[in-house]
Amino acid sequence: MKTEITELLEIRYPIIQGGMAWVADFHLAAAVSNAGGLGIIGAGGAPAQWVREQIQAAKKLTDKPFGVNIMLMNPEADEIAKILIEEGVKVVTTGAGNPAKYIKDWKVAGIKVIPVVASCALARMMERCGVDAVIAEGSEAGGHIGEITTMSLVPQVVDAVDIPVIAAGGIADGRGIAAAFMLGAKAVQMGTQFVATKECTVHQNYKEKIIKAKDIDSKVTGRTTGHPVRVLRNKMSNEYIKRENQGASFEELELLTLGGLKKAVVEGDVVDGSVMAGQIAGLVKKEYSCREFIVRSIRQAEELIYGGI
Numbered sequence: 001m002k003t004e005i006t007e008l009l010e011i012r013y014p015i016i017q018g019g020m021a022w023v024a025d026f027h028l029a030a031a032v033s034n035a036g037g038l039g040i041i042g043a044g045g046a047p048a049q050w051v052r053e054q055i056q057a058a059k060k061l062t063d064k065p066f067g068v069n070i071m072l073m074n075p076e077a078d079e080i081a082k083i084l085i086e087e088g089v090k091v092v093t094t095g096a097g098n099p100a101k102y103i104k105d106w107k108v109a110g111i112k113v114i115p116v117v118a119s120c121a122l123a124r125m126m127e128r129c130g131v132d133a134v135i136a137e138g139s140e141a142g143g144h145i146g147e148i149t150t151m152s153l154v155p156q157v158v159d160a161v162d163i164p165v166i167a168a169g170g171i172a173d174g175r176g177i178a179a180a181f182m183l184g185a186k187a188v189q190m191g192t193q194f195v196a197t198k199e200c201t202v203h204q205n206y207k208e209k210i211i212k213a214k215d216i217d218s219k220v221t222g223r224t225t226g227h228p229v230r231v232l233r234n235k236m237s238n239e240y241i242k243r244e245n246q247g248a249s250f251e252e253l254e255l256l257t258l259g260g261l262k263k264a265v266v267e268g269d270v271v272d273g274s275v276m277a278g279q280i281a282g283l284v285k286k287e288y289s290c291r292e293f294i295v296r297s298i299r300q301a302e303e304l305i306y307g308g309i
Contacts, residue, residue: 001298004164005187008132009091009112010065012036013298015177016135016166018191019069019093020143020276021045022265023202026054028290030061031199035291039066040093048079055087065090067112072097085109093135096144100129116168118146118153120160133164135189140170142192142230142278145220151183158184172280174300181305192278198289203268206275209234213281221257225250229257232275236260 003014015037017024021044029039039062041054051068058066068089070080073096081102084092092099092106094115106113107130116135117123123134136157138150146153150169158165167180168189180188194200196207209232219233221240231237240256257274264273288296 001302003186005133005166008164009038011038013294014187015294015297016040016067016093016187016189017194018141018168018189019043019067019095020191020195021071022261023195023200024069025201026058026061028194028197028200029054029066030058031197031290032194032294033058033062033064033066035289035294037290037294038091039064040091041066041068043068043070043074043080045071045074048076048083051080052083052087055083055089059087067091067093067114069093069095070099071095072099081105084111098125098129099131103129103131114166117157118148120156123157123161123165127161127163131163133166133186134161135166135168136185137189138167138169139220139228139230140279141168142218142281143276145169145228145230147228150180154180154183154185170278170280172283174297174302174304176280177297177301178304181301192281193284193293194290195277196284196287197293198287202265205268205270206264207287209264209270209275210277210281210284211287213277213284215279215282218277218279218281222253225253229274230276230278232270232277232281234271234273234275236272236274 005014013036017032017040019040019042021042024042029041032039043051091112113131114133115126116137136154138153139145154167164186166187167185171188177188196210217232219237220228220230222228260274263269264275
């Protein structure tokens with residue numbers, strides 16, 4: 001399945017692993033890259049030195065291309081942007097801000113720049129800034145989300161820009177990959193499925209919460225605050241939504257979720273922690289290795305796309 005994205009990123013399969021904060025470390029990124037996809041280290045709100053150490057550790061596990069996701073609201077974003085150049089990272093994906101001020105230096109260094117976008121307007125803006133591709137992420141995704149669904153967003157972004165589009169949000173297997181390609185995408189980004197892989201180092205409770213999830217277990221908190229986040233329902237999310245409906249202040253709601261993702265990912269508290277996951281959690285039934293999952297998904301997609309030819 002060669003596409004503009006596999007050629008651009010020098011990867012075997014058109015699958016990119018989401019740069020999930022507290023989840024996507026060097027173990028997962030290296031495993032995905034070794035399996036033929038593009039692994040991503042999620043910088044999140046981490047210190048710059050941690051990001052450098054993660055990059056160096058990933059290099060010891062893989063000689064394949066991998067990337068880093070930088071959240072531009074990170075207080076150390078400027079330093080992280082420099083580290084990506086110094087460490088020779090091949091790809092950077094961005095979120096939570098505009099990467100325009102870094103793009104020239106990244107491009108000079110040979111880094112492929114791929115921002116996550118949730119609208120056509122932002123996709124066009126990023127294209128004017130000179131990025132190599134965009135990730136159109138629909139509201140089915142886990143974590144911080146936009147308002148437009150993947151099915152609606154991807155074809156509109158494809159029509160709006162001349163650079164390759166990567167589909168994200170609500171993609172769990174080869175069926176999702178095939179559907180994304182029919183919408184005009186040249187690759188997919190997947191997150192929730194990779195959380196439940198053997199190489200992912202999150203607490204086992206977090207994985208089991210995803211594997212046991214049903215189709216109705218995904219909830220969105222924070223819509224009234226303008227910062228919607230998709231999580232799996234638990235005691236924390238139920239309390240959040242209750243208070244939100246009662247008109248609680250932004251500060252009160254933020255206090256309720258403070259440190260919640262780390263609590264779930266690292267400590268395994270899936271009752272009071274924030275279990276971020278996409279709407280496709282109900283499709284995750286087994287803990288595969290990254291290679292097993294990627295090969296299985298690609299074979300299924302190829303059968304659907306090329307089976308009748």
